[in-house]
Amino acid sequence: xxxxxQILSARNTRTYRWLVAVCALALLPFAGTGEANVAQxxxxxxxxxxxGFKIDAVGFPKTRGHFNHYxxxxxxxxxxxxxxxxxxxxxxxxxxxxxxxxxxxxKSSPLLSAEKYPTLSFIxxxxxxxxxxxxxxxxxxxxxxxxxxxxxxxxxxxxxxAKGRAVAFVATGTIARSEFGxxxxxxLIDDALEITVKTRALTDE
Amino acid sequence: MNKGDVWPLSLRLVxxxxxxxxxxxxxxxxxxxxxxxDPAERFELTQTHKxxxxxxxxxxxxxxxxxxxxxxPKPEPAAPLVLLAAKVAHVFIYTLLLVxxxxxxxxxxxxxxxxxxxxxxxxxxxxxxxxxxxxYRIAHTIHAVSAIFLASxxxxxxxxxxTHAFLWQDRTLARMWWRRSPAA
Numbered sequence: 044x045x046x047x048x049q050i051l052s053a054r055n056t057r058t059y060r061w062l063v064a065v066c067a068l069a070l071l072p073f074a075g076t077g078e079a080n081v082a083q084x085x086x087x088x089x090x091x092x093x094x095g096f097k098i099d100a101v102g103f104p105k106t107r108g109h110f111n112h113y114x115x116x117x118x119x120x121x122x123x124x125x126x127x128x129x130x131x132x133x134x135x136x137x138x139x140x141x142x143x144x145x146x147x148x149x150k151s152s153p154l155l156s157a158e159k160y161p162t163l164s165f166i167x168x169x170x171x172x173x174x175x176x177x178x179x180x181x182x183x184x185x186x187x188x189x190x191x192x193x194x195x196x197x198x199x200x201x202x203x204x205a206k207g208r209a210v211a212f213v214a215t216g217t218i219a220r221s222e223f224g225x226x227x228x229x230x231l232i233d234d235a236l237e238i239t240v241k242t243r244a245l246t247d248e
Numbered sequence: 249m250n251k252g253d254v255w256p257l258s259l260r261l262v263x264x265x266x267x268x269x270x271x272x273x274x275x276x277x278x279x280x281x282x283x284x285x286d287p288a289e290r291f292e293l294t295q296t297h298k299x300x301x302x303x304x305x306x307x308x309x310x311x312x313x314x315x316x317x318x319x320x321p322k323p324e325p326a327a328p329l330v331l332l333a334a335k336v337a338h339v340f341i342y343t344l345l346l347v348x349x350x351x352x353x354x355x356x357x358x359x360x361x362x363x364x365x366x367x368x369x370x371x372x373x374x375x376x377x378x379x380x381x382x383x384y385r386i387a388h389t390i391h392a393v394s395a396i397f398l399a400s401x402x403x404x405x406x407x408x409x410x411t412h413a414f415l416w417q418d419r420t421l422a423r424m425w426w427r428r429s430p431a432a
Contacts, residue, residue: 142288
């Protein structure tokens with residue numbers, strides 16, 4: 044009885060290994076889309092990264108702010124631009140509007156609700172090369188727990204001083220914040236929120 | 249005690265405190281709306297402006313109670329028309345000292361961009377009404393028009409005080425100042 048059980052167990056182990064091998068082979072063609080694999084070799088230069096926004100309002104100056112804490116990944120494939128991708132996760136509590144009272148207000152519940160939704164994230168789903176210096180990046184933005192596709196226009200600038208190993212990006216896009224449930228102040232405060240992400244990707248390769 | 253000669257000390261103190269705060273609120277309100285283009289600075293100054301305004305409202309309520317509870321000194325002798333003009337101007341000033349902060353409070357309450365008001369960062373001001381754009385726009389118009397009226401009346405009031413003190417050399421200003429004022 045004990046012997047048959049051991050045989051069964053050994054068979055199961057073999058079956059399992061075989062299954063893993065098949066699955067791994069089946070997934071191999073898709074490995075290029077997995078961030079963990081392809082992000083290797085590129086890193087975000089935090090000293091040259093700035094994530095900010097602009098919003099206009101009636102009877103109030105245009106408000107500009109930025110986020111101090113974030114993490115990002117980027118992968119660039121110059122030969123096959125569609126294989127490039129990026130993702131950013133922003134700590135919404137790290138918003139900075141240049142005044143404590145103003146920052147606290149924007150962090151609070153009618154706007155960012157930073158305590159309830161401590162992160163904002165963007166994951167690219169499509170990268171299209173428009174010309175030698177411009178790309179269009181489509182991706183999913185998650186804000187206030189709502190995920191919606193957004194489109195960013197990205198200016199790409201290869202830093203000549205870094206011998207092609209550093210690539211600077213300026214991504215801009217406008218979202219309708221009400222689509223994410225941020226309706227506070229509309230229409231006195233514009234629905235249109237302009238996002239800018241300036242960053243630089245470095246590689247040692 | 250020279251009763252009726254000068255305004256009661258409480259009213260004199262409230263008068264000068266109100267004067268300082270009204271200058272500050274009018275000046276700050278105009279400055280922050282016309283000249284401040286930095287959003288963070290505008291936000292902070294608006295909080296201060298609202299704090300000053302609410303203090304003016306509280307002082308005006310105290311002041312009106314004091315006016316009822318105390319005796320005003322008899323006016324200095326002047327032409328009936330001057331006395332009437334003074335009366336009308338004072339009634340307008342009192343009215344505007346209520347209308348200005350109340351319309352401001354109404355603006356802060358009914359604006360669709362409702363921002364909590366912490367009076368001098370300490371006490372949160374209650375907002376009794378729901379946001380409503382039409383009411384906000386009416387309140388905003390009242391606030392802006394009243395500001396122009398109040399500023400004009402302040403100029404008139406100061407000009408009248410100077411006229412009384414230096415041209416007519418009566419005790420009108422002295423009664424609101426200290427008893428042994430050089431103008432007395």
